[in-house]
Amino acid sequence: MNAQAVQHADHDHHDHGPAKGWMRWLTTTNHKDIGTLYLWFSLLMFFVGGTMALVIRAELFQPGLQLVQPEFFNQMTTMHALVMIFLAVMPAFVGLANWMIPLMIGAPDMALPRMNNWSFWILPFASTMLISTLFVDGGAPAGGWTMYPPLVLQTGAAFPMLIFSVHLLGISSIMGSINIIATIMNLRAPGMTYMKMPLFVWTWFITAYLLIATMPVLAGAVTMLLTDKYFGTSFFNAAGGGDPVMFQHIFWFFGHPEVYILILPAFGIVSQIIPTFARKPLFGYSSMVYATASIAFLSFIVWAHHMFTVGMPVAAEVFFMMATMLIAVPTGVKVFNWVSTMWKGAMTFETPMLFAIGFVVMFSIGGFSGLMLAIAPADFQYHDTYFVVAHFHYVLVPGAVFAIMASVYYWLPKWCGHMYDEKLGQIHFWLSAIFVNVLFFPQHFIGLAGMPRRIPDYAVQFADFNMISSIGAFGFGFSQLMFAYIVIKAVRGGKQATDQVWEGAQGLEWTLSSPPPYHSFSVQPHIK
Amino acid sequence: MKRKHIAGALVAALLSPLSAWADWGMNMPRGVTELSEEIYGLHMAAFWVCVVIGVVVFGAMFYSILKHRKSLGVKPATFHESTTVEIIWTVIPVIILVSLAIPAAQALVKMEDSSNSELTIQVTGHQWKWQYEYPEQGIKFMSVLGSKSREASALGSGIAPGSVEHYLLEVDNPVVVPVGKKVRFLFTSNDVIHSWWVPDLAVKKDAIPGFINDMWVKVEKPGTYRGQCTELCGKDHGFMPINVVAMDDAGFQAWVDEQKAAAAAAADDSNRVWTQDELMAKGETIYKSTCAACHQASGAGIPGAFPALTGSAITTGDLKGHVDIVLHGKAGTAMQAFSSQLSDADIAAVVTYERNALGNSVGDMAQPADIKAMR
Ligand SMILES: [Cu+2]
Numbered sequence: 001m002n003a004q005a006v007q008h009a010d011h012d013h014h015d016h017g018p019a020k021g022w023m024r025w026l027t028t029t030n031h032k033d034i035g036t037l038y039l040w041f042s043l044l045m046f047f048v049g050g051t052m053a054l055v056i057r058a059e060l061f062q063p064g065l066q067l068v069q070p071e072f073f074n075q076m077t078t079m080h081a082l083v084m085i086f087l088a089v090m091p092a093f094v095g096l097a098n099w100m101i102p103l104m105i106g107a108p109d110m111a112l113p114r115m116n117n118w119s120f121w122i123l124p125f126a127s128t129m130l131i132s133t134l135f136v137d138g139g140a141p142a143g144g145w146t147m148y149p150p151l152v153l154q155t156g157a158a159f160p161m162l163i164f165s166v167h168l169l170g171i172s173s174i175m176g177s178i179n180i181i182a183t184i185m186n187l188r189a190p191g192m193t194y195m196k197m198p199l200f201v202w203t204w205f206i207t208a209y210l211l212i213a214t215m216p217v218l219a220g221a222v223t224m225l226l227t228d229k230y231f232g233t234s235f236f237n238a239a240g241g242g243d244p245v246m247f248q249h250i251f252w253f254f255g256h257p258e259v260y261i262l263i264l265p266a267f268g269i270v271s272q273i274i275p276t277f278a279r280k281p282l283f284g285y286s287s288m289v290y291a292t293a294s295i296a297f298l299s300f301i302v303w304a305h306h307m308f309t310v311g312m313p314v315a316a317e318v319f320f321m322m323a324t325m326l327i328a329v330p331t332g333v334k335v336f337n338w339v340s341t342m343w344k345g346a347m348t349f350e351t352p353m354l355f356a357i358g359f360v361v362m363f364s365i366g367g368f369s370g371l372m373l374a375i376a377p378a379d380f381q382y383h384d385t386y387f388v389v390a391h392f393h394y395v396l397v398p399g400a401v402f403a404i405m406a407s408v409y410y411w412l413p414k415w416c417g418h419m420y421d422e423k424l425g426q427i428h429f430w431l432s433a434i435f436v437n438v439l440f441f442p443q444h445f446i447g448l449a450g451m452p453r454r455i456p457d458y459a460v461q462f463a464d465f466n467m468i469s470s471i472g473a474f475g476f477g478f479s480q481l482m483f484a485y486i487v488i489k490a491v492r493g494g495k496q497a498t499d500q501v502w503e504g505a506q507g508l509e510w511t512l513s514s515p516p517p518y519h520s521f522s523v524q525p526h527i528k
Numbered sequence: 529m530k531r532k533h534i535a536g537a538l539v540a541a542l543l544s545p546l547s548a549w550a551d552w553g554m555n556m557p558r559g560v561t562e563l564s565e566e567i568y569g570l571h572m573a574a575f576w577v578c579v580v581i582g583v584v585v586f587g588a589m590f591y592s593i594l595k596h597r598k599s600l601g602v603k604p605a606t607f608h609e610s611t612t613v614e615i616i617w618t619v620i621p622v623i624i625l626v627s628l629a630i631p632a633a634q635a636l637v638k639m640e641d642s643s644n645s646e647l648t649i650q651v652t653g654h655q656w657k658w659q660y661e662y663p664e665q666g667i668k669f670m671s672v673l674g675s676k677s678r679e680a681s682a683l684g685s686g687i688a689p690g691s692v693e694h695y696l697l698e699v700d701n702p703v704v705v706p707v708g709k710k711v712r713f714l715f716t717s718n719d720v721i722h723s724w725w726v727p728d729l730a731v732k733k734d735a736i737p738g739f740i741n742d743m744w745v746k747v748e749k750p751g752t753y754r755g756q757c758t759e760l761c762g763k764d765h766g767f768m769p770i771n772v773v774a775m776d777d778a779g780f781q782a783w784v785d786e787q788k789a790a791a792a793a794a795a796d797d798s799n800r801v802w803t804q805d806e807l808m809a810k811g812e813t814i815y816k817s818t819c820a821a822c823h824q825a826s827g828a829g830i831p832g833a834f835p836a837l838t839g840s841a842i843t844t845g846d847l848k849g850h851v852d853i854v855l856h857g858k859a860g861t862a863m864q865a866f867s868s869q870l871s872d873a874d875i876a877a878v879v880t881y882e883r884n885a886l887g888n889s890v891g892d893m894a895q896p897a898d899i900k901a902m903r
Contacts, residue, residue, distance in 0.1 A: 238738020
């Protein structure tokens with residue numbers, strides 16, 4: 001292990017800077033460049049997916065159809081989910097992993113830099129293929145991001161494009177994950193034992209295993225869809241002896257771990273930020289690691305809670321209900337540990353800390369509705385209503401997305417060497433935090449009152465809360481333009497950041513200059 | 529004593545918005561069955577557990593945010609571990625969860641026990657309507673979105689949804705159940721997966737092609753209960769509502785007799801010869817309720833998704849070919865087989881209508897007897 005690391009260090013003594021021009025970005029094998037590419041790509045897709053969300057919320061502003069036909073509405077809900085999950089949130093976390101894991105474990109770069117370049121450059125092709133379905137005969141996929149057959153088989157010319165883009169995105173994720181695991185296992189600096197790794201590294205380490213375990217499952221499921229449609233197989237076709245529910249089992253065997261793929265790195269980020277601004281070490285480091293591992297394990301045995309209504313034996317329903325409720329325990333441990341980290345600290349509230357606190361509060365709200373959803377008998381009422389929409393958006397927007405934004409504010413001064421505009425950052429936080437609640441909180445009410453999800457038009461008794469929700473959506477969406485502005489402004493210039501950036505910051509990444517040299521840790525650091 | 533009063537007032541204040549919520553449609557309905565009440569109870573129990581945990585955890589956090597800040601000149605503590613508290617906050621949630629899981633599991637067992645039912649209703653999902661069949665009574669009919677809602681919901685219709693009573697939640701033919709009897713519902717589908725949900729009955733079950741799911745209700749109170757399809761099923765997923773009318777025994781029996789009489793009349797309709805005008809008039813109604821959702825009221829279809837009927841090779845070509853596609857559908861497309869949904873007279877009428885309206889004028893017509901011969 002060490003020998004390999006030393007070899008890398010030797011190699012870097014040739015000390016070459018970045019190539020000039022656009023070829024630098026196309027051919028780069030540098031983890032910082034690739035991280036930057038991932039993050040810009042993700043930001044762009046965040047706005048693409050956000051625009052789709054605004055089409056949805058504009059149509060739902062009042063009852064009746066005002067703007068789009070139902071089939072286009074369905075295309076928007078489907079594409080919004082696919083873009084946000086696979087092209088915005090996941091690439092953002094991979095970008096953060098690329099930038100930060102080598103810096104946090106004292107490695108000179110990722111273990112497999114050439115593959116790293118590939119795993120990024122697949123994305124623009126996959127996303128172009130996916131998004132261009134909007135312009136083909138029959139329009140974009142409209143059967144929901146869950147791609148349930150038989151409905152998804154009614155997709156027009158977009159169908160093979162959907163399947164192949166999912167394949168490509170899966171390949172990209174698997175390559176990224178292999179790289180992350182190889183880096184963490186082989187390139188840790190001497191003395192950086194597993195139980196000394198920063199939590200962001202730990203959570204990504206576990207996430208990478210989840211990705212490797214589940215992405216092939218998704219690829220298999222969508223390939224079976226492809227052969228069902230074009231090659232006469234009947235995997236999911238009841239008329240041919242197949243089973244449409246089997247797809248749902250396979251899909252959610254991928255889909256539930258996927259949920260944790262989207263949130264575990266966020267746990268890691270928050271576990272880095274809170275101790276920094278509380279000026280106090282993370283409470284219960286080892287229990288945080290064990291809790292993450294338990295959540296990852298449990299994520300493989302709870303999938304059927306997404307499908308209580310398909311008709312399962314009562315014993316299966318009871319099992320999946322109880323296994324799901326069990327996840328509340330390690331998740332609760334994490335929240336309690338974060339609060340205990342703040343307890344008796346000496347806190348300051350710069351933008352990263354604000355987003356991290358926003359994460360803890362609003363992710364917990366999503367966790368509470370998740371606990372309610374786990375109660376299977378009640379889930380028969382909640383399932384496929386706006387209550388579910390509110391639940392997973394609380395976990396993903398003020399959850400995952402807030403954590404990503406927190407991490408950008410936290411590490412941006414390290415990446416570009418300039419402080420961002422603190423005042424604007426705080427305004428951005430407050431606008432986001434207020435509007436995200438205006439957007440999603442009323443959706444709990446309309447869901448409980450009986451509004452199904454994925455409908456373009458609704459009964460008039462849901463009108464008031466839908467209008468409030470849409471106002472929140474536009475407020476939230478336009479507030480994010482501020483985020484882009486703040487980031488670009490900081491990249492272009494600003495107050496020079498110190499090496500440590502934040503008074504309470506601990507860890508290897510803060511020992512480097514801001515910005516760090518193109519090739520960092522050419523000489524291995526030693527951890528006591 | 530005084531303290532008790534204050535506590536009581538606090539609880540009342542906390543609860544009062546809840547009763548107001550119910551009026552505003554903010555909470556799960558209590559429903560009209562024993563099971564729906566039980567589910568409501570579980571929902572509220574889980575809700576209050578979350579509220580209490582939230583108050584404690586966020587309370588501690590916000591206290592810390594107020595008191596433990598650098599600007600107050602505090603020095604940070606250095607503690608970072610305590611196995612005891614880790615064990616405490618692992619064990620307490622487990623106890624809370626178990627106390628929620630036990631009644632929930634009991635409710636599940638009850639929900640899934642549909643034995644000893646007194647009436648069976650088979651529900652079949654179609655894109656985008658529901659078919660109800662009472663095998664013991666020999667009743668079978670389709671239920672589609674009411675025409676007023678259909679018109680108002682068209683893009684740019686200019687009709688205010690508020691002006692339509694029960695907008696998007698009204699159907700032409702409701703499903704009728706007797707009050708106080710255990711009714712077993714069987715669910716399946718003819719095309720894609722749908723889900724049958726009526727919040728007041730606390731029933732939501734997927735209707736899956738090739739599978740039969742079951743669920744039961746015992747409605748305690750006469751009335752009309754409204755719900756919707758809750759599994760994305762294509763373009764008109766938002767436009768296939770469910771109406772359940774619960775009646776006392778006498779009312780239910782009268783309804784059954786009425787349905788049987790109507791079915792007999794329909795059977796007669798399929799055995800006689802129709803005039804062109806009769807066919808066109810009936811054809812128009814059937815077209816609007818059954819075909820217009822895809823092929824559009826004008827017959828223009830939706831390019832790329834649903835073919836036009838105006839001037840199409842099928843509606844202006846061989847009559848037999850036209851009847852065949854309506855009867856048996858077209859594999860691999862959204863065009864379903866209508867042979868089990870429509871009577872001979874219905875199909876004769878709608879085929880005649882499609883050939884002589886919507887901008888077509890072939891001039892021929894189909895008789896119920898022709899359809900019978902082709903089945
Ligand atoms: Cu449906």
